[in-house]
Amino acid sequence: MKLVRELLFPLIAVLAAFVIGGIVVWIIHDSPWETYKLLIGSAFSWPDGIGYTLFDATPLIFTGLAVAVAFRCGLLNIGAEGQLYVAAFAAAWVGIKFGAPDPDNTAIAQFVHLPAFLLLPLCCLAAIVAGAVWGGIPGLLKAKFGSHEVINTIMLNFIAIALLGYFTQYRYKIPGDAILQTAPISPHASLPTLGRFIPGFPERIPLNLAFVLAVIACVLVYIFLWKTKWGYELRATGANPSAAEYGGVSIRKQIVLAMAISGGLAGMVGINEVLGYRHRYYDGFSANYGFVGIAVALLGRNHPLGVFLAAILFAILLRGGIFVDAFTLHVSKDIVDMLQGIVIILVALRPEAIFGSSLKKFGLMKRAKI
Amino acid sequence: MRQIFTLSLLFSTIRLSTPLVLAAVGGLYSERSGVINIALEGLLLAGAFTAAAVTFYAHSPWVGLTAAILAGAAVAAIHAIACIRFKADQVVTGTGINILFIGLPAVLSGALFLSSGSTPQIPKDNLLPALSRFLPFMPAWRIFTDVSIISLLALVVVLLTRYVLYRTPFGLRLRAVGENPEAADAAGVGVNVMRYTGVILSGALAGIGGAYLSIGQSSLFTRNMAAGRGFIALAALIFGKWRPVQTMLACLLFGFADALTIQMQGVAKLPWNPSEDIPVQFIQMIPYLVTIVVLAGFIGQSRAPKALGIPYQKER
Numbered sequence: 001m002k003l004v005r006e007l008l009f010p011l012i013a014v015l016a017a018f019v020i021g022g023i024v025v026w027i028i029h030d031s032p033w034e035t036y037k038l039l040i041g042s043a044f045s046w047p048d049g050i051g052y053t054l055f056d057a058t059p060l061i062f063t064g065l066a067v068a069v070a071f072r073c074g075l076l077n078i079g080a081e082g083q084l085y086v087a088a089f090a091a092a093w094v095g096i097k098f099g100a101p102d103p104d105n106t107a108i109a110q111f112v113h114l115p116a117f118l119l120l121p122l123c124c125l126a127a128i129v130a131g132a133v134w135g136g137i138p139g140l141l142k143a144k145f146g147s148h149e150v151i152n153t154i155m156l157n158f159i160a161i162a163l164l165g166y167f168t169q170y171r172y173k174i175p176g177d178a179i180l181q182t183a184p185i186s187p188h189a190s191l192p193t194l195g196r197f198i199p200g201f202p203e204r205i206p207l208n209l210a211f212v213l214a215v216i217a218c219v220l221v222y223i224f225l226w227k228t229k230w231g232y233e234l235r236a237t238g239a240n241p242s243a244a245e246y247g248g249v250s251i252r253k254q255i256v257l258a259m260a261i262s263g264g265l266a267g268m269v270g271i272n273e274v275l276g277y278r279h280r281y282y283d284g285f286s287a288n289y290g291f292v293g294i295a296v297a298l299l300g301r302n303h304p305l306g307v308f309l310a311a312i313l314f315a316i317l318l319r320g321g322i323f324v325d326a327f328t329l330h331v332s333k334d335i336v337d338m339l340q341g342i343v344i345i346l347v348a349l350r351p352e353a354i355f356g357s358s359l360k361k362f363g364l365m366k367r368a369k370i
Numbered sequence: 371m372r373q374i375f376t377l378s379l380l381f382s383t384i385r386l387s388t389p390l391v392l393a394a395v396g397g398l399y400s401e402r403s404g405v406i407n408i409a410l411e412g413l414l415l416a417g418a419f420t421a422a423a424v425t426f427y428a429h430s431p432w433v434g435l436t437a438a439i440l441a442g443a444a445v446a447a448i449h450a451i452a453c454i455r456f457k458a459d460q461v462v463t464g465t466g467i468n469i470l471f472i473g474l475p476a477v478l479s480g481a482l483f484l485s486s487g488s489t490p491q492i493p494k495d496n497l498l499p500a501l502s503r504f505l506p507f508m509p510a511w512r513i514f515t516d517v518s519i520i521s522l523l524a525l526v527v528v529l530l531t532r533y534v535l536y537r538t539p540f541g542l543r544l545r546a547v548g549e550n551p552e553a554a555d556a557a558g559v560g561v562n563v564m565r566y567t568g569v570i571l572s573g574a575l576a577g578i579g580g581a582y583l584s585i586g587q588s589s590l591f592t593r594n595m596a597a598g599r600g601f602i603a604l605a606a607l608i609f610g611k612w613r614p615v616q617t618m619l620a621c622l623l624f625g626f627a628d629a630l631t632i633q634m635q636g637v638a639k640l641p642w643n644p645s646e647d648i649p650v651q652f653i654q655m656i657p658y659l660v661t662i663v664v665l666a667g668f669i670g671q672s673r674a675p676k677a678l679g680i681p682y683q684k685e686r
Contacts, residue, residue, distance in 0.1 A: 024474075024477065028477070028478065028481035028482075029481070030481075076461050076462070078461070078465065141662065141665070141666055144666075145665070145666040145667050146667075147662075147665035147666050147667070148665065148674075150408065150461055151604065151605060151608055151661065151665060152662055152665060154601050154604075154605070155605060155658040155659075155661050155662050156658075156662075158598065158601075158654075158655070158658045159655050159658045159659065162651040162652075162654045162655045162658075163651065163655065165651050166649045166651035166652065169649075169651075170649060288469070288472070291465060291468070291469055292469070294462065294465050295466070295469070298462060330480060330481040330484075331477065331480070331481070332476060332477055332480035332486065332487070334472070334473045334474075334476035334477045334480065334487065334593075335473065335477050336473065337469055337470070337472045337473025337474075337476070338470055338473030338474045338477055339473070340469050340470075340473070341466045341467065341468070341469035341470025341471070341472075341473060341474070342466070342470060343466075344462060344463075344465060344466030344469060344470075345448070345452055345458070345463050345466035345467065345470070347462075348452065348458035348459050348462040348463045348466060349452055349456040349457075349458045350456055350457045350458060354456060
C-alpha cells in the first residue's frame with residue numbers, strides 16, 4: 001500500500017500535466033498525439049536515444065538528489081544552480097592548472113603536471129568541495145543568523161554567475177576566443193565516455209562515467225539517509241525540529257551539514273559537464289538544472305529511487321523536445337519547460353486537500369495518529 | 371567620475387528600478403497577507419508576454435497594459451488557489467510558476483508568430499509613452515522625455531500602498547492575517563479572502579511591471595526577458611523590511627547598481643591600475659551581497675510577517 005501511495009500521486013500529477021499540456025498544444029493547432037509521440041518516443045532508440053537520454057538525466061539526478069537531501073532536513077535548496085556553476089568552474093580550474101596542458105591551451109600556465117590517476121580524482125573532489133562550500137554558506141547563515149536559505153541561495157546564484165563570469169572573461173579565457181569559456185582542461189583530466197566500455201555503443205555519444213557516479217550517488221544517499229545515525233538526525237530535524245532538538249540533535253549542525261551535502265551533490269554536475277563532456281568551463285552551460293532539480297526531487301518524493309526515475313522522465317522530455325522542435329508545425333521545445341512547471345505546481349499540492357476524505361476510504365492516507 | 375555621475379545615470383536608475391518597484395510592492399501585498407510570493411519572476415514574464423502580444427494585435431499599449439494586469443492577476447490566482455485552497459508549499463508552487471513562464475510564452479509566441487520565443491517588434495507609437503506625451507505645454511526637459519508614465523505610476527502605487535496599508539481597515543486586516551491569522555479570524559476577518567486578495571493584487575502589479583519591460587523599456591517580448599528581476603524584487607522587499615517606501619528605496623538602490631554597471635562599462639578604471647577597467651561583474655554583485663548582509667541582521671533586523679508561508683487551517 002505504501003508503494004502504491006508513493007507512486008500514485010506523482011503519476012497522477014504527471015498525467016494531469018500532460019493533459020493540460022495537450023490542451024495547450026491543441027489550442028495552438030497541433031496534434032497532441034503526434035507531439036507526445038515525438039516527445040516520449042524519441043528517447044527509446046538504440047544507441048542514440050537511450051544514450052542521450054541517460055546523458056541528459058545525469059545532471060538532473062545530481063541536482064534532484066541535492067534538493068531531496070535538503071528537503072529531508074526541511075530546507076529548500078533553490079541554489080543548486082549556483083553551486084553547480086561554482087563546482088564546474090573549480091573542476092575546470094584544477095583540470096587546467098594541475099595537468100599537462102591541452103594543445104589548444106596556449107595561454108594558461110600550469111603549477112604541476114599530475115598524472116591522470118591523481119588529477120582526475122582531484123578534479124572530482126574539487127567539484128564536490130566547491131559545491132559543498134557554496135551550499136554550506138547559506139546553511140551557515142541560516143544556522144548562525146536565522147536568515148532564510150531561499151533568499152540567500154538565490155542571491156548566491158547571482159553572485160556565482162557574476163564571479164565566474166569575471167574569472168572566465170578576465171583570467172582563464174584564451175585571448176581572442178569569441179566564446180565566454182575557459183581554456184580546455186588537461187587531457188589527463190577527462191572522464192572517459194561509456195562508449196569505451198560498452199561494445200557497440202558509439203564513443204560520439206557523450207554519456208560518460210559521471211552517469212555511473214550518479215547511480216552510485218543515489219545508493220550512497222539512500223544509505224546515508226536511512227542507514228546512518230547522521231542521516232537519521234537529519235531527517236528528524238526535517239520532520240520535527242523541536243522534537244529533534246529535545247532528543248539531543250543539534251539543529252544548527254544538521255542545517256549546515258544538509259546544505260553542504262546538498263551543495264556537494266549539486267556540484268557533481270560539474271564532473272559530468274566539465275570532465276565528461278565539454279572539457280572546459282563554459283559560461284552559462286546549465287539548462288536550469290538546479291531549478292529542474294526541484295521538480296525532480298518533488299516528483300521523486302525526495303527518495304533516491306524516485307529521483308532517479310523522475311530524472312529519467314525529464315531527460316526523456318528534454319531529448320524529445322529537440323524532435324518536437326524540428327518535426328511539428330507550431331509547438332517548440334519550450335513545451336518541456338512548460339510541462340515541468342505544471343508538474344512542479346501539481347506535485348506541490350497536498351493530496352488530502354484535493355481528494356479529501358475519500359483517500360481514507362481507500363486506505364491511501366495514513367490516519368492521523370493521536 | 372564626471373563621465374559616470376551624469377543625468378543619464380539618474381534616468382537610467384529610474385528606468386531600471388520601475389519594474390522592480392512594481393513587482394516588489396506587488397510582492398508586499400502577497401507577503402503581508404502571509405503568502406510567500408517567489409513567483410514574481412513568472413508574473414513579470416506573464417505580464418511582459420501578454421502586453422507585447424496583445425499590443426501587437428490591438429495596436430494600443432493601453433489595451434496591452436490592461437491585458438497584462440489581467441494576466442498577472444490570473445496567474446497569481448493559480449498561485450493563490452494552490453497555496454490557500456490546496457495548502458501547497460508556497461515556495462515550490464512559486465518555482466513551478468517561474469519555470470512554467472519560461473516555457474509557456476515561448477510556446478505561445480512560437481505558435482502565434484512562428485518565432486523562437488519572441489514577439490515581433492512593436493512600432494514606437496504603440497509603446498507605453500513617456501511623461502511628455504501628457505504634458506504638451508512643458509519644455510522638453512529630460513525628466514519628461516526620458517521617464518515613462520509607468521515610472522510615475524509606480525511612485526503613485528508606492529504612496530498609495532503606504533496609505534492603504536497603514537491607514538485603512540483593509541490594510542489593517544491584510545497585516546493582521548499575515549501576522550496572526552487566528553486572532554484575525556476570531557475578530558471576524560476572512561483570512562482566506564484577504565490572502566486571495568493580496569496574492570491577486572501582487573499579480574496585477576507585477577503584470578504592470580512586466581508590461582513596462584516589454585512595451586515600455588523595450589519594444590518586444592524576448593524569451594526569459596525578466597532575467598531575474600522578480601528575484602531581485604523579492605530581495606528588495608526583504609531588504610525594505612516589507613514596508614512600501616523602504617522597499618522602493620531598496621529597488622532604487624538595486625536599479626542604481628544596475629545603471630552604474632552599464633554606465634561604467636569601459637569608463638571606470640581600477641584606482642591602482644588606470645589601464646584596466648573595473649570589472650562590471652563586481653558592481654553587479656553588490657546588491658546581492660548587500661541583501662545577504664541585511665538578511666543576516668548586520669544592518670537592522672528584517673522581520674518577516676509572522677504567519678508568512680504557513681497555510682491557515684480553521685479550527686473545527
